[in-house]
Amino acid sequence: MPRVVVTGLSALTPIGNNLEQSWESLLAGKSGVDHLTRFDCTGFPSRIAAQVKDFDPTSYMSAKEAKRMDRFCHLGVAGARMLIQDSGLTSDNMDMEQCGVLLGCGLGGLETIEEFHSKLLKSGPRRVSPFYIPLLIANMVAGQISIATGVKGPNLVTTSACASGMHAIGYAFSDIMLGRARAMITGGVESTITPMALSGFSAMKALSTRNDDPQGASRPFDKDRDGFVIGEGSGQMLLESLDSARERGARIYAEVVGFGASADAFHITAPDDSGEGMATCMKMALREAGVDPEQVDHINAHGTSTYLNDITETRAIKEVFGKHAYDILLTANKSMIGHTLGAAGGIEGVFSTKSLYHGQVPGTINLDTADAECDLDYCGHGSVTRHINYALCNSFGFGGTNGCILFKKFEE
C-alpha cells in the first residue's frame, strides 16, 4: 500500500487567521478566548468564546458567493484556498479527479437554521429561502471547496461530534492507501457560536462559566477547570501518496502512519471512565503503524478542560503507555483555541504535524495546579523544543466516539 504524507497545511483559528500566525501564537502561549461578541449573550450562563477575529470572507470569494454560504463554509473555503497555496497543488501537477475532499464537521450551519427558524415562526413558510438547505447542510463545505478549487475526487463530510476532524483525516488516509485518491484535502471545520449551541451546551453543564476571566477559562488538566470554552475555526491538511508528492516535488511535513477509531459503547455524552474506549483507539493507531508505545514522543491531547475528559484521557494514556507515559510530552491546544468541536481534530492534527516538522511542542496554558489525577507532563510551563519521531493526536466525541492519528517524522 502507498505511504501517505502531509504536503500542505492551513489554519484559521481564534489565535490567528493563517497557519504561521496561529503557530506563533500557540508557541507564545497566547489565548484566543475572550468575551463573546457574536450575538447578545446577556443572561447566558457562559458568555465567553474563542472566536475567529477580523475575518473577511470576501478576501477569499466574491460577495455573492459569501452571501450564499454559512460562516462554517466561509472558514472552510478560506482554509482550502490557503491549503492549496501552501501545498503548491495545481491542475498542472495533479489529476484533479484523483484529488478529493473529506472534512470533519460536527454540526454544520446552525446559525442558518436559527435565522430561518425565526423567520418561519414570524412570517411563515414562504419566507424561508431556497438557499436555506444549501446553506446549512454540513457536507456543503466539501462541495464549496470542490467548486472553489476544482478538485473532483471523493467529496464528503464526516460527522462524529468533536472527533469529526480526526475521523476525516483517518478516512482520507485510508482512501489514499486504498488507491481511491492520490491526494485528499482533509481536516475539520466548525462555526457554531450561536444562541442555540450555547444554550444546549450550557444545559449539559459542559461550558466554562469563568466569565470574568476569559483567558483563564480553558484550563485542561488543571484542578480548577470548569468546562470547555466554545470555539470555531478550520484546520486542514493535504494528504498525498508519497509517489504523488515526489512527482510534484512537494514539501513533506510528516507521514501519516496509523489511524484508530473506536466506540465506548457506554454513554451518550460521558466518556467510559475506565478509559478503555480511548485506550483501544490509541492502541489501534499504534498497531496499524507497527509502532511500540515506547517510540511515541508526543501526544496532542483532546484535553477539553472538562472534569471527566481530562482525568479519563490521562488514565487511558497511562493504560496504553505504562511508565513511558511520564516521558511523553503532552499538550492541550484547547487551552488557547478553545474547543472548536468538529474542527478540533483538524486544527490539532495540523499543530501535531507542525510539532514534528519543527521539533517544538506548544505548552498548555492555565495549568497552574494540576488535578491530582492528571500527573503527566502536559508542558504546563510553556513550549518545549525537542526532536520528535512520533506524535499521536487524540479526539473524542459525544456518542462515545474516539479517533486517533499517529504522525511520524518524515524520512525517505
Add this chain to the structure above:
Amino acid sequence: MSVEQKVKEIVVDQLGISADEVKPEAKFVEDLGADSLDLTELIMAMEEEFDIEIDDEKAQELLTIQAVVDFIKANQ
C-alpha cells in the same frame, strides 16, 4: 425611494453585481447570471420589500427588471 430604485438595490444585493449592470431590459438569467435558486430568492425579497404576493406561475413570467417593476406597480 422609487420602485425602480428599490428593485435595483435588491437585485444588486442579491446577485452581487454592480449597479451599472442593472438596466431595465436586463434579463436575470441570461444577462445577470442568476440561477433558479437566485430567482426564487429574488422574488421572495420583492414580496417582502413591497408586501405583495407573487405566485409561482406569475414569477416565471418576470424575466427582466422592467417586468418586475411593472408588476409591482400594478399590484401595490
